Amino acid sequence: MCNNHIPINIKNNQEHDEEHKQWSRRSFLQALGIAGSGSMMLGSNMLSASAPSPLTAAIANAPTDAILILIRLSGGNDGLSTVIPIQQYDQYANARPNIYIPESKILKLTDDFGVPTYMNALEPMWGEGQFKAVHGVGYENQSLSHFTGSDIYANTDLTTTGFDGLNTGWMGRYFENIYPDYLVNPPAAPAAIQIGQFGSLVFQGEETNYAFVTSNIDQLEEIAESGVVYGLDDNLFDPCMYGDQLKFLRGVANTTYEYSGLIHEAYERGQNQVEYQDNGFARQLALLARLIKGNLGTKVYMISMGGFDTHGNQPLAHERLMSNLSIAINNFYEDVAFTQQDDKVLSMTFSEFGRRIFENGSNGTDHGKAAPTLFFGSGLNGSAFVGDHPSLDSPNGRGNLEYTMDFRDLYATVLAEWLCVPIPLVEQHLLDHPYTPVNLGFECSGTEFPDIAYSDEPPTLPDGSDPTPDVPTPDLLDAIVHKPFYPTKDTPHIYLEMPLTAHVDIQLFNILGQNVGTIYNEITSEGSVEINIRDRMPMQLSTGKYIYRIQVSDKKMSKSIMVA
DSSP states (O other): OOSSSSSOOOOHHHHHHHHHHTTTTHHHHHHOOOOTTTTETTEEEEEEEHHHHOTTOSSSOOOOOOEEEEETTTTOOOOOGGGGGGGHHHHHHOTTTTTTTOOOGEEEESEEEEGGGGGGGGHHHHTTEEEEEEEEETTTOOOHHHHHHHHHHOOOTTOOOOTSOOSSOOHHHHHHHHHTTTTOOOOSSSSSEEESSSTGGGGSSOOOBOEEEEESSHHHHHHHSOOOOOOOGGGGSSSHHHHHHHHHHHHHISSSHHHHHHHHHHHOOOOOOOOOOSOOOOOOOHHHHHHTTTOOOOOOEEEEEEEOOOOOHHHHHHHHHHHHHHHHHHHHHHHTTTTTTTEEEEEEEOOOOOSSOOOOSSSSSSSOOOOEEEEEEEGGGEEEESSSOSSSOOOOOOOOOOSSSHHHHHHHIIIIIOOOOHHHHHHHTTTTTTOOOOOOOOOOOEEEOOOOSSOOOOOOTTTOOOOOOOOOOOOOOHEEEEEEEESSOOOOOEEEEESSOEEEEEEEEETOOOOEEHHHHHEEOOOEEEEHHHHHOSSOSSSSEEEEEEETEEEEEEEEEEOO
C-alpha cells in the first residue's frame, strides 16, 4: 500500500490534487538537480551528464582533431610566485620580505623571467618548445570575489555582480552552435568531460550543460574502470507517485547513460606508459591520458586543483601545489607522446583572480587582480613569455597588479586558432568581444598576428583586407525566431517569426527521448505564427518537461518546454 509522500495533512481531494500539482515532475526533477542541465544529485555527490538519447543517429563531427584541457587553479593563484620578474626582482623581494623566493631558488628561463625551482619539471618542456606563460591576464574592474570572479571567467560577462550574471558559459555557447539539436540528437561521445562540480557554468548552454561531470576523480575512475554509473533503488522513492520519474532516472543512470560505457571502452584501449605521482591532480591527468590515447573522441576536458586561496603560510602550500602541477603536466605530455598525440592536446590554466604584490601579516597574500595564464603542449611550437608583465612600481592603492592581457583574447585565440571556430562565431560566443588574437604559436584562421601580443587595433592581412574568413550565409533556421511561451500557465505555445515562406516540421519528444507526436507540419508563410501545443496534439499530454525539435530543410534544432 502506498503512503502519503509529503508529510502534510490531506483534508480533501482538492488538497490532494494541489499536493500533486506542487510536487510535479518539474519540482521532482528540480529537487534532484536534473531539470535543465541533466544533473543528478546522489547522496552528497553530484553527477552531471549530457546523456545520449536512444534516438542518437550520427556523430556530430568537430572541425579539427584538436583537444583542449582547461585547468582550473581554484582559489586565486599567486602570479608572482609562479612567474618571477627578474628585472623587477628588488621591488618583488621588498614587497614580500618573508615569503619572496630567493634568487638561488629561481629557474631562469630567460634573462627577464623565471619560475621557482620547485617547478623545474617544466624545464624540459621549456626546452622542447611546449611551455608558454602569458603575463598579466585579467579584465577591467576585476572582481576580487571567488564566486563572481569564477562566474566571469566562465560566462565572460563583465557585468556580472553577485549571482546576477549570464547563466551560459563560453564553452557552452560554443557547443550550442556545434550541436543545435543536442537535446534530441547529442553526439556519440561526450562533448566535454569535467572533473569537479565547481565552475560548471563554463559548459552551460541555454538549454543544457554540455559536459559529462563528476564531482571528483574517484567517481570518474570508477566509471572508467567499470563502465557503470549509479543505480537507483526502488526503495529510494515511493513508486506509486514516482514510477515514471524513476524510470527516467534509472534510464539516465544506466541505459541512456551510454557515455559511461564509451568512457570505459576508451579507458581499456588506452594505457598509461608513464608513472604518475599519487595525488588528485596527477590522477586526473593520468585518466585523461588514457581516455585520449583510447580515442574517446571528447574534444574538451576540464580538471581542477584546489588550495590556491593562500592567505596564510603561502610558501609551503604554493610549493606543494605548483610542484605537483609541474610534475603531472610533464608526465602527461610524455605519456601522450607515446602515441604521437602530444601535438594535438593544448592545456591552459585559469584562476578566478591573482593575488596582491605585498604579503599580508600571515605569510600569505590576499585577493588581487592580474596573474599569468600557462599554456602547455607541442602545438605551441616554441616556448616563450607572452605579453607585457605588469609593473610592480606603481600598483594601485590596494597593491594590485593591473592587467595587461584581457582573458577573453586568450579564449578567442584558443577558439579561432586552436579549435578553428570562424571569427564571427568566436565573437558571438564571447558576447561580441572584438577578436584580438594573441600569438601562441598556432593558427587556423589565416589571421596575421599583431607585432605586440595585445592590441586594440583589429587585425588585418598583409594586403590590408579584413581577415575574417568567408562564412556561409546564415541558414534559414537560424533566421527563424522560435521560442516557447505561455499565454497562461496551462497553455504552452511555440512562437514562430518567419522571414520568408518555408516548410516547417515540429516534433515533440518526452524526457525519455521518445517521439510523442507531430506538433506542426506545414508550409508556413512569412510572418508570425503562434502554435498551441495542447491543441495540436491528438493525445492528452501529462504534466512535465518535453523537448520540441524544429526542422526546416535538413537543419534541426531542439529546445525544451514545460507542459503544466
